[in-house]
Each structure stands twice: as structure tokens, then as C-alpha cells.
Amino acid sequence: MPPRKSSPNVSMNRPSNGTSSQRGADFDIQQELARLQEIIYESFHIPVSRWTIIDEDKVLEQIEFTGTKIPEAIQQALRVLEQEQEILANAEAYAQRIIQQAQQEAAEILDESGIIQQAQHEANQIRQQVQSECEALQAQTMAEIEQQRQVANGEMQQLYQKSLAEAQQIQEGADEYADAVLTRLEQELGEMLGVVRNGRQQLHNHSAQRQTNAPGKQIPAGKKKRS
Numbered sequence: 001m002p003p004r005k006s007s008p009n010v011s012m013n014r015p016s017n018g019t020s021s022q023r024g025a026d027f028d029i030q031q032e033l034a035r036l037q038e039i040i041y042e043s044f045h046i047p048v049s050r051w052t053i054i055d056e057d058k059v060l061e062q063i064e065f066t067g068t069k070i071p072e073a074i075q076q077a078l079r080v081l082e083q084e085q086e087i088l089a090n091a092e093a094y095a096q097r098i099i100q101q102a103q104q105e106a107a108e109i110l111d112e113s114g115i116i117q118q119a120q121h122e123a124n125q126i127r128q129q130v131q132s133e134c135e136a137l138q139a140q141t142m143a144e145i146e147q148q149r150q151v152a153n154g155e156m157q158q159l160y161q162k163s164l165a166e167a168q169q170i171q172e173g174a175d176e177y178a179d180a181v182l183t184r185l186e187q188e189l190g191e192m193l194g195v196v197r198n199g200r201q202q203l204h205n206h207s208a209q210r211q212t213n214a215p216g217k218q219i220p221a222g223k224k225k226r227s
Contacts, residue, residue, distance in 0.1 A: 029066065029069075029070060032062065032065065032066040032069070033066065035062055036059065036062045036063065036066065039054070039055070039058050039059055039062060040052065040054060040059070043055065
């Protein structure tokens with residue numbers, strides 16, 4: 001017969017007998033039954049048989065511990081159940097108070113429904129009146145804006161035409177002024193050109209005279225050679 005396997009839910013670090021107080025504080029019946037199963041699985045198994053040698057003291061101790069703790073666990077569970085029932089009762093009472101308060105407020109609101117309806121009716125009338133006035137004011141404002149836009153466009157067109165005429169006059173005046181300046185400059189350049197030409201002619205005359213009076217040249221008749 002193959003050896004028995006330990007249960008997968010059994011803790012391998014089972015506390016010793018000296019930690020029974022701590023086990024009592026955190027009692028878990030499933031865990032204690034798993035420990036009992038672990039004691040059996042860890043006992044010596046006689047090969048090729050169905051017999052196992054079990055430590056009777058350990059098994060009895062575990063059974064006794066579990067048996068003494070089960071009533072405490074049941075009492076604790078009952079206390080928890082009583083607390084839950086108390087909490088539910090308190091919650092239900094609180095809910096009832098909230099419902100009663102809401103019903104009272106609803107009754108008061110119903111008593112004041114006539115005033116509220118009248119106020120809503122007046123508010124609707126005021127809103128419609130304000131909306132009508134806003135629409136009329138908007139239409140009037142749009143008409144005034146369109147009129148002002150047309151006036152502004154006319155003024156801008158007149159200003160453009162005036163500016164264009166003034167610019168043309170300025171251009172014509174500038175052309176006339178430039179033509180007068182160029183005419184005067186042409187006259188002055190003509191006079192300067194005449195002066196330049198006269199100067200060059202005089203230079204040519206002086207050069208020709210120096211060549212005529214040079215040594216070895218024949219002195220014209222009627223003129224004496226200077227000593």
C-alpha cells in the first residue's frame with residue numbers, strides 16, 4: 001500500500017503543545033481538524049498493511065482541544081450574529097426615521113405646491129418677456145450695426161477716392177518738379193560744357209603757340225626774335 005500523502009490544506013509548521021493559548025485566541029475549526037489529520041498522516045505506517053501506529057496522546061490532546069474550543073467558537077459566532085442583528089435593527093430604525101422625515105418634508109412641499117406653481121408661472125412670464133425684449137434689442141442693434149457699416153463703407157470709399165486724387169496730384173507735382181530740376185540741371189550742364197570746351201580750345205591754342213615759338217622754328221615775318 002503506498003504511503004499516505006499530507007493534506008494540501010495542512011500547515012507544515014504546526015505549533016507545539018506550548019502554544020495552546022495562542023491557538024485558543026485564533027481558533028479555526030478547519031485548521032484544527034487539518035492538524036488532527038496531519039498527526040494521523042505523519043504517524044508511522046506499517047508497510048504492506050492498512051495499519052498505522054498513532055500517538056494516542058497527541059490525537060486525544062488535539063481532539064480535546066478542538067472539542068473544548070468548538071463551544072467558544074459557536075458562542076463567538078452567536079455574539080457576532082447578535083451584533084449583526086443589532087446593527088441591522090439600528091439601520092432599519094434609522095431608515096424608518098429618514099423615511100418619516102422625508103414623508104413629512106414631502107407633505108410640507110405639497111402644502112406649498114400652490115405657491116411654487118404660482119412662482120414658476122410668474123418666472124416663466126418674466127423669462128418670456130425678457131426673451132422678447134432681448135430679441136427686439138438684438139434686432140435693433142443688428143440694424144444699427146448694419147447702418148453704421150454702410151455709412152462707414154461710404155466714408156471709406158470717399159476717403160479712398162480723395163486719397164487717390166491727392167496721390168495723383170502729388171505725383172504730378174513731383175513729376176513737374178523733377179522735370180524743372182532736370183531742365184535747370186541740363187542748362188547748367190550745357191553752360192559747364194561750353195566752359196569746358198572753351199577751356200580746351202584755349203589749351204590747344206596755347207600749345208600751338210608754344211610749338212610755333214620753339215627754337216629752330218621760323219619766325220613769322222613782322223616779328224623779331226627776342227635776345
